[in-house]
Amino acid sequence: MKSLRMIVSVLLIPCLGLHASASESDKELRIVFIAYQNPEQLADDVEPVVAYLEKELGVSIKHYVATNYGAVVEALKNGTADMGFMGPLQYVMAHSFAGARPILGEVYKGKPTYTSRIFVRKDSGIKKLADLKGKSIAFVDPISSSGYLYPMELFKAEGLVKKDATDFFKRMYFAGGDEQAIRAVYNNFVDAAAIGQFAYSLLRPEERDEVIYVGESKPLPSHCVVVRKDLSESRTSALQNALLKIQDGPDKGLLKNLYGVDGYVKVTHETFSEVEAIARDYDFIK
Structure with missing residues (x-):
């Protein structure tokens, strides 16, 4: 680290x-x-x-x-x-x-907790977290809870990331915000985005059908x-x-x-x- x-x-x-x-x-x-x-x-x-x-x-x-x-x-x-x-x-x-x-x-x-989700494009062919090996991912910020810390815990729990995340991902980016990260996926700039579950709503209604999530963290405090x-x-x-x-x-x-x-x-x-x-x-x- x-x-x-x-x-x-x-x-x-x-x-x-x-x-x-x-x-x-x-x-x-x-x-x-x-x-x-x-x-x-x-x-x-x-x-x-x-x-x-x-x-x-x-x-x-x-x-x-x-x-x-x-x-x-x-x-x-x-x-x-x-x-x-x-x-x-x-x-x-x-x-x-x-x-x-x-x-x-x-x-x-209605809840004082939320989760982090790993979003991909629906037409990407990515169905599970393991499919992201050798792919690119956008995180939010190095000190974001749902946009870095808890997603990394999720990949570790799945046994996909051991010591260095770059051994699993081809490229990692910090987008600077949830909207930037989800849009990076929507616009095909990256293969996945690790962001808070509600960042999905930052897309326009007609865009939301184009993305899905393939992994979700445990709940964390809001x-x-x-x-x-x-x-x-x-x-x-x-x-x-x-x-x-x-x-x-x-x-x-x-x-x-x-x-x-x-x-x-x-x-x-x-x-x-x-x-x-x-x-x-x-x-x-x-």
Whole structure:
């Protein structure tokens, strides 16, 4: 896993200069959102959510969209964000590096968990994971849970990948997002894509019949809302309550702006214990 550790280190380096004071301001909150597809669209989508939180919390909010997965981890590590929306692997890294705490987990399609799936074109002739030997695959990001970590665990469990994945795949790519990965399959740029199960919906309805999945990981915790280690309990509780209030009140429509989730449930670090153990196996954390 040495080469993977080097990749992760490189991904985190660009943000190392963004140091800022982690001291809490009563009148300001800093939020980082992670982009899973179109960063510009997400930046527009979250504006009503930010306005809602400013009203509920009575603070000014500064926010930005991280365009790579490493940036959201570094934002909490370096004190440039008080709160972030991120995936399970990014959370356990932020916890390991900076003591970050999870406060809510997403509920999507009625569940607080999801899976990773291996998608191929229906006309590819690929029927099972073993058929991908010598083929190309698009992952999402080296520190993506459903777009790298859990797919690799799936291939290992099937006995297809031993030590080095390049012994099985002809080529491996990191597409940078779920939509880019699923479209790489649809457009015949790669033979397969390892992505979250719901990335299928990023294709247009008329395109979806052209792809199928030939493998699925075990469930993993949904993406989560995370706060920095020393954010006060009063501010943390206020954030929890404000976000939980959305799903049961007149502002429920805002959920479509928050990655289209159904709502949230409270989570703890133990919710991510399996992700943490796998991340340690892959040298993401010590």
